[in-house]
Structure formats: structure tokens, C-alpha cells
Amino acid sequence: MATTNHTKQDADFIFHELTRSICPECKTVIDAQVIIRDNKVYMRKRCPEHGWFEGIISSDAEMYVGSVRFNKPGTIPLDFSTEVKDGCPLDCGLCPEHKQHICLALIEVNTGCNLDCPICFADAGIGYNLTLEQVESMLDRFVEIEGDPEVVQFSGGEPTIHPQLPEMIQAAKDRGIRQVMINTNGVRLAHDDKFLATMAALDPVVYFQFDGLREDTYRTIRGEPLLDTKMRALDRLADAGMTAVLVAAIERHVNTDEVGPIVEFGLKHPAVSGVVFQPVTHVGRHIEFDPMTRVTIPDIIHGIVDQTNGRFVLEDFVPVPCCFPTCQVNSYLFVDGDSVTPLPRLLEIDQYLDYITNRALPKAPNAADIQTALEGLWSASAVAGTEKTAGQFECACGPGLDLPYEINHLKDHIFQIAIKDFLDAWTFNVKQVMKCCVGILTPDGRAIPFCAYNSVGYREQIRDQLVQQQGHQRLRPLSLANPTESDDPGNVPSPLNAPSPLMEES
Amino acid sequence: MRVSVKHPMLNTYSAKICCADLYSSKLARLILGDSLHPGGLRATNRLGRAMGLQPGWRVLDLACGLGTSATALSRVFRCHVTGLDLGAEAAQTSRQRAFGDPIPADVAFVRGDAEMPPFRSGTFDAVVIECATSLFADKPAAIAEVRRLLRTGGVIGLSDVTVEPGTLPPELDSTVGMMLCLTDALPAGGYPQLLASGGFEILDRADLSDEVLSLLADLRNRMAIWNGLGPTGSPGGDDWPDFPPDLLDRVEASVTRGDIGYWLYVARNLA
Numbered sequence: 001m002a003t004t005n006h007t008k009q010d011a012d013f014i015f016h017e018l019t020r021s022i023c024p025e026c027k028t029v030i031d032a033q034v035i036i037r038d039n040k041v042y043m044r045k046r047c048p049e050h051g052w053f054e055g056i057i058s059s060d061a062e063m064y065v066g067s068v069r070f071n072k073p074g075t076i077p078l079d080f081s082t083e084v085k086d087g088c089p090l091d092c093g094l095c096p097e098h099k100q101h102i103c104l105a106l107i108e109v110n111t112g113c114n115l116d117c118p119i120c121f122a123d124a125g126i127g128y129n130l131t132l133e134q135v136e137s138m139l140d141r142f143v144e145i146e147g148d149p150e151v152v153q154f155s156g157g158e159p160t161i162h163p164q165l166p167e168m169i170q171a172a173k174d175r176g177i178r179q180v181m182i183n184t185n186g187v188r189l190a191h192d193d194k195f196l197a198t199m200a201a202l203d204p205v206v207y208f209q210f211d212g213l214r215e216d217t218y219r220t221i222r223g224e225p226l227l228d229t230k231m232r233a234l235d236r237l238a239d240a241g242m243t244a245v246l247v248a249a250i251e252r253h254v255n256t257d258e259v260g261p262i263v264e265f266g267l268k269h270p271a272v273s274g275v276v277f278q279p280v281t282h283v284g285r286h287i288e289f290d291p292m293t294r295v296t297i298p299d300i301i302h303g304i305v306d307q308t309n310g311r312f313v314l315e316d317f318v319p320v321p322c323c324f325p326t327c328q329v330n331s332y333l334f335v336d337g338d339s340v341t342p343l344p345r346l347l348e349i350d351q352y353l354d355y356i357t358n359r360a361l362p363k364a365p366n367a368a369d370i371q372t373a374l375e376g377l378w379s380a381s382a383v384a385g386t387e388k389t390a391g392q393f394e395c396a397c398g399p400g401l402d403l404p405y406e407i408n409h410l411k412d413h414i415f416q417i418a419i420k421d422f423l424d425a426w427t428f429n430v431k432q433v434m435k436c437c438v439g440i441l442t443p444d445g446r447a448i449p450f451c452a453y454n455s456v457g458y459r460e461q462i463r464d465q466l467v468q469q470q471g472h473q474r475l476r477p478l479s480l481a482n483p484t485e486s487d488d489p490g491n492v493p494s495p496l497n498a499p500s501p502l503m504e505e506s
Numbered sequence: 507m508r509v510s511v512k513h514p515m516l517n518t519y520s521a522k523i524c525c526a527d528l529y530s531s532k533l534a535r536l537i538l539g540d541s542l543h544p545g546g547l548r549a550t551n552r553l554g555r556a557m558g559l560q561p562g563w564r565v566l567d568l569a570c571g572l573g574t575s576a577t578a579l580s581r582v583f584r585c586h587v588t589g590l591d592l593g594a595e596a597a598q599t600s601r602q603r604a605f606g607d608p609i610p611a612d613v614a615f616v617r618g619d620a621e622m623p624p625f626r627s628g629t630f631d632a633v634v635i636e637c638a639t640s641l642f643a644d645k646p647a648a649i650a651e652v653r654r655l656l657r658t659g660g661v662i663g664l665s666d667v668t669v670e671p672g673t674l675p676p677e678l679d680s681t682v683g684m685m686l687c688l689t690d691a692l693p694a695g696g697y698p699q700l701l702a703s704g705g706f707e708i709l710d711r712a713d714l715s716d717e718v719l720s721l722l723a724d725l726r727n728r729m730a731i732w733n734g735l736g737p738t739g740s741p742g743g744d745d746w747p748d749f750p751p752d753l754l755d756r757v758e759a760s761v762t763r764g765d766i767g768y769w770l771y772v773a774r775n776l777a
Contacts, residue, residue, distance in 0.1 A: 143548065167609050170607075175548070
């Protein structure tokens with residue numbers, strides 16, 4: 001291009017917006033441009049230290065831009081835990097500038113795991129175990145900031161190997177939290193009869209890692225063949241009368257061709273009431289990936305449509321208004337034997353959940369009730385397979401469906417599909433984090449938006465703090481000379497910056 | 507003994523049993539959920555916090571229903587809780603639950619009349635009465651009994667439905683109205699008065715009327731399900747009453763206006 005060209009050229013992209021993100025190298029908060037090229041959406045940003053970065057954030061610009069009208073006004077929590085000081089995302093959380101309350105709270109009860117997966121956003125390994133007392137005080141704080149908390153999910157690490165998980169589930173129920181979930185790989189459920197019986201008595205909804213139906217998928221994502229274990233655990237859950245939601249981590253060149261089969265499998269399995277697809281988020285441990293071709297929400301929607309023999313169309317998937325609507329889409333299906341009817345075929349969902357371009361509700365006699373019910377379904381706190389969800393489903397589509405089922409059976413006929421794209425340093429968008437409604441509760445009483453927790457450095461900070469606190473107890477079994485040392489806060493070195501001797505993960 | 511004649515069912519012992527059994531019915535659970543009162547365990551915990559329940563306290567849950575609150579209170583606040591209820595199934599279910607529960611709770615259940623509690627004087631550090639005061643036939647006598655059971659300085663925590671005089675929709679002056687504690691409820695100012703004249707010092711009060719609104723919203727969802735069933739059944743069996751279609755709207759309006767509410771009160775035994 002040495003020749004001088006006097007004709008002006010158009011850029012090969014549309015400049016969509018300017019936002020803020022973080023540098024994938026050093027996590028510094030930097031400006032970021034969102035651009036559209038060839039109907040795909042990319043984020044472009046420059047770190048003064050580490051230069052330019054570009055990565056895809058949505059493979060369908062029309063879907064991405066069209067989702068904006070599903071943005072619902074947020075709800076203000078009863079209390080905030082931090083002040084605005086350094087600006088988003090460095091003041092979590094929640095700070096008074098946050099735009100939404102917590103629909104779904106996660107408590108990571110431990111860092112240890114009975115697997116060692118090559119892909120693990122939580123970087124599970126040796127670290128800490130929360131005590132029951134810590135979890136109780138976190139739950140109390142959650143009730144304090146939410147008043148009427150909907151859902152708590154116990155996660156990890158692997159929560160089922162925490163010896164006090166049953167007590168923790170009971171503690172959440174005792175505090176009137178409507179729905180309790182456990183996020184598990186299912187290994188213990190597959191083999192431990194006594195534990196399964198305990199869980200069946202407590203009856204949490206099981207958020208069940210299930211990445212596909214091929215052993216190769218498990219070898220790549222989980223590091224070992226697990227298909228038999230998964231199947232055994234699911235069958236045992238069904239026998240115990242428990243409900244599971246399949247949760248699939250989807251990675252390019254690994255299992256993008258399995259999204260349809262996973263839905264079909266879930267529809268047939270008696271324990272399964274829904275499927276959640278999560279494009280792999282590249283934090284913690286992950287395999288090599290190309291930021292320009294990573295999996296985004298439209299890839300999974302297209303995958304489901306293409307791989308299920310015409311069961312679905314693109315319009316069956318509707319953005320979720322409570323979080324930032326580019327973060328998640330949901331669909332609900334009414335299942336009766338082999339017949340599967342997506343709820344968006346029965347109702348003009350977008351007329352009810354469009355908060356910007358079309359403010360008038362449809363003329364149905366109970367339009368306001370339908371809208372409330374749909375908001376409940378299209379929410380991060382909707383838990384598949386519960387009576388509450390069944391009620392919302394019925395209320396939303398009552399007149400259009402003849403439902404000859406009793407309340408306890410109706411929920412067995414409703415199937416949820418959710419696609420949730422968690423952010424990592426490549427896709428991190430402050431705008432989305434500011435309205436995030438999934439929060440990780442911490443023992444110091446904060447609720448940190450999930451993607452900020454994973455990408456900005458909170459996870460490492462809190463893990464270090466907790467390991468330091470417990471490390472004294474666990475590192476000193478040989479020096480019993482001073483067993484009370486760990487109770488003395490004066491002996492705990494500064495939790496930040498100092499790498500912990502217990503951190504073994506690379 | 508002063509007997510309220512507003513609701514004839516409440517006058518005799520057998521009617522009380524009937525009333526208690528009604529609360530263990532499918533209908534009651536359908537409307538109220540397992541805790542059998544607005545707000546469920548959230549409201550129970552809030553009451554416990556307001557009362558300042560301390561670990562190791564002996565706590566009585568008067569008219570404990572299915573024992574859901576009693577069991578939760580024992581675990582959340584680490585108290586020794588006794589639940590008293592007249593319903594046969596209530597005592598049985600709660601005992602079974604407490605024993606079958608994977609997480610043990612420090613709770614015992616006794617079948618008996620909440621207005622004549624079979625315990626020695628000064629036995630308890632705290633007494634909880636959720637959504638039951640409104641059902642007592644002789645409220646001052648019941649409060650006097652609570653005072654007898656409490657040690658000096660012991661705490662009573664009371665949450666109940668409030669109805670301002672003359673505002674109740676006539677359709678609710680019925681079984682369902684009684685279930686919702688509406689027919690014999692006091693106005694919001696009536697409970698503190700009841701407690702004060704019974705020798706208690708009011709420590710705290712809070713308006714939980716939002717819980718009634720969310721209960722009504724849940725009820726709306728549940729009824730929508732049953733309405734979808736057509737002729738195959740009714741949600742509460744044969745005793746399911748005929749609701750006028752706009753009844754829920756009108757009750758909601760009453761709550762919004764403040765005619766119907768849900769309040770909690772905490773008071774201390776002065777003697």
C-alpha cells in the first residue's frame with residue numbers, strides 16, 4: 001500500500017458502542033469498543049501495557065442488538081455492602097451503583113473437588129472449606145439484603161464432598177429461602193447410597209454437570225471418561241424422586257455438535273427438568289481457545305435448532321430481562337409424551353417482555369398477570385421443575401393450553417432450556433456486570449456479581465484470605481505447641497498479595 | 507370465661523379440634539404453604555430476630571401447626587423449642603418430620619389446647635404465637651396464660667393478621683376467611699393493647715403486610731393451575747369454597763388500603 005490513495009474508504013465494521021472492559025493480561029480496567037463486522041459482534045480494546053485485543057462476543061449481531069429491548073428496570077436491594085470508590089467493577093459488592101438485586105446467590109462451600117478437570121472456571125483444588133457457621137451468617141446477610149430471597153445454589157469446588165452440606169441446605173431452607181440447589185459433578189450421587197438418601201430427604205434441585213453423550217467430550221473437558229457415572233447418577237436421582245437440571249459447558253471443537261442431543265436426552269430422562277448451556281468461560285483452568293471463534297449464545301441456539309429435526313425455531317429462545325439481556329436466553333417447553341410445545345409458540349412473549357419499543361401490553365383480560373408470570377419464568381431465579389415455575393407457566397399460558405394435570409404433576413411436564421454466556425477477560429463488559437443478578441456470597445457479607453468474581457480478581461483475593469485463615473489451622477497439625485494460634489487474628493499475615501503456601505494450582 | 511360469639515365454630519372444644527384439623531388439611535397447605543402463615547419461614551425468622559432469641563433458650567411455639575416454624579427456630583436460633591397444637595395430624599406429622607429429618611432439631615411436640623397449655627409456670631424464656639391469637643376464643647385469657655408460662659423478663663413474639671373494624675368483604679366471613687385468620691382478627695392497634703393490658707411491655711412492632719400481598723400472588727398462581735384443570739377436580743377437595751372471580755383483587759385492594767394487614771409484635775413480661 002505504498003501508493004497514495006485519494007479515495008476515502010469505508011471501515012469494514014460498524015462502531016456500535018464504547019464500554020469498559022479489562023485487559024486479559026493484567027486485568028486493568030480499560031475502554032473497549034463494541035463493533036459489528038459481517039453480522040458478528042466483536043470487542044476491541046487496548047491496554048497501554050499489553051496492546052490491542054479483539055474477540056467475538058456474539059456470532060449474530062441482529063440477535064445481539066435486538067435483545068436490548070428486553071431490558072427490564074432493575075430492583076434495588078434492601079442494603080448495599082460496599083461504597084463507590086474506584087468505580088465498576090472494583091467496588092463489589094453490591095455497591096450502590098449496581099443496577100439490579102441478586103436473583104440467584106451462589107455459595108462456594110469449598111475449593112476441593114473429587115475430579116481434576118482441565119476446564120474449571122473455579123480452578124478447583126486444595127484451598128478452603130467454609131464452616132456451617134460461616135454459611136449461616138452468609139445466608140443471614142443474604143436474607144438481610146434481599147428480604148425475600150428466591151434461590152441459593154451451593155457450589156464449590158465440589159459441594160457434595162463437604163461434610164456439612166446437608167446442614168447447609170437445611171439452614172437455607174430454615175431461613176425461608178424458596179429454592180435450594182446444589183451444583184455437582186454427580187460423582188458422589190452415583191455411588192454413595194447414604195448421601196443420596198440424605199439429599200432425597202432435603203430435596204434440593206440438582207444442577208448437574210452434563211457436557212454431552214460422548215466419552216471423548218468428558219475426556220477433554222473433565223479429564224476422564226465419566227459417561228457411565230453421569231448416567232448412573234441421573235438414574236439414581238430419578239429413582240429417588242429428585243429433580244436435576246443438566247448443565248453443559250460448551251467448547252468449540254469439543255461438543256458444539258452435542259447441544260441438540262443433550263436437549264433430546266433431557267426431554268426423555270425422568271429426573272431432568274431442564275438444560276442449561278454455558279459456553280466455556282476462559283477463566284481459571286481452560287483449554288487453548290481462539291478468542292475470534294469462541295462459542296457465543298447464538299451458536300448454541302443455532303446448534304439446537306439445527307440438531308433437533310425441526311423441533312425448534314430461533315424465535316423459541318427469548319432474552320432474559322432481569323439481567324442484562326445479552327447475558328442469557330430462555331425457552332420453556334410443554335412436554336406431553338412425544339409432543340413438545342415451546343411456550344413462545346403459545347404467547348407473543350416479546351409483547352410482554354419488551355420494555356422499550358412496545359410499552360402497551362396485549363389486550364388479554366389478564367395481561368398483567370401473564371406479564372408477571374412471564375417475568376418469573378424469564379428470570380435468573382427461575383428453577384426448572386419446581387411448583388412455582390409450574391404455576392407461572394400455567395398462569396402465562398392457561399387459556400391456550402388444556403392441562404389435565406394436578407399441581408404436582410404439571411411441573412413434570414415443563415422443561416426449561418437456558419443459555420447463559422458468562423463473561424471472561426476477553427468478553428468482559430462493565431455494562432453487563434453492572435446489572436448482573438447472579439451473585440457469589442462471601443463470608444465477609446458481600447455479594448459479588450458472578451463474572452466480576454471470576455474475571456477481575458475477587459476469586460483469587462477471597463480464596464487467599466480464606467486459605468490464610470484456615471491455613472493456620474491446617475498447616476500446623478505438627479506444631480501443636482500453640483493450638484490456639486489460629487484464633488488470634490494478630491498472627492494472620494496480610495491476606496492480600498502474599499501467595500499462600502496452600503495454593504498448589506498452576 | 508368470656509367467649510367471643512363472632513364465629514360459632516370457635517365456641518366448643520370439638521370445634522377447636524375441627525379447626526386445628528382444618529389447618530392440617532390439603533386446602534390449608536394449598537393456600538398457606540407448609541408454614542401455614544403469610545411470609546413462611548422468612549417471617550418466622552424475622553419474628554425470632556425481633557425477639558432476640560438466644561441459643562439455649564426454652565421456647566414455646568403456641569399453636570404450632572405442622573411444626574415447620576418450631577423446627578426451623580430450633581435450628582436457626584439454637585433454642586430448645588416445644589410446639590403445642592391441638593391438631594392430631596399436626597402433632598403426628600411434626601413428630602415424624604422431626605425424627606425423619608436428616609438434620610436433627612432440638613424440638614418436641616405436644617398435643618394440647620393452646621388456650622390451656624399444659625406446662626408449669628415460668629417454664630419458658632420465650633413464647634411464639636404465629637397467626638393464632640386471632641383464632642383464640644378468649645384472647646385476654648390466652649395472653650394471661652402466656653404470661654404465666656414465661657419467666658420474669660421473658661419475651662412474647664406475636665405475629666398476626668390485622669383487620670380494621672367493618673372492612674372485611676362478606677365472602678371472607680367464612681371457612682376461608684377463618685383460615686386466613688381474618689374473621690376474628692383484631693385491628694393493628696388491638697394486639698399491643700391486648701398485650702399491654704395483660705402485663706406486657708411492648709418492645710417492637712413491624713408491618714409485614716407485604717407478605718400478605720405475596721401470599722395472594724402465590725394463591726393466584728395456584729388457583730390459575732386449578733382453574734386450568736376444568737371439571738376434573740377442585741384444589742382443596744369438597745370443602746373448596748366458591749370464590750367470586752374478583753375476590754382476590756378486592757382482598758389485595760384491602761391490604762393496599764391498610765384495612766387488612768399482617769403485623770408482628772414483641773413484648774416483655776414485666777412481672
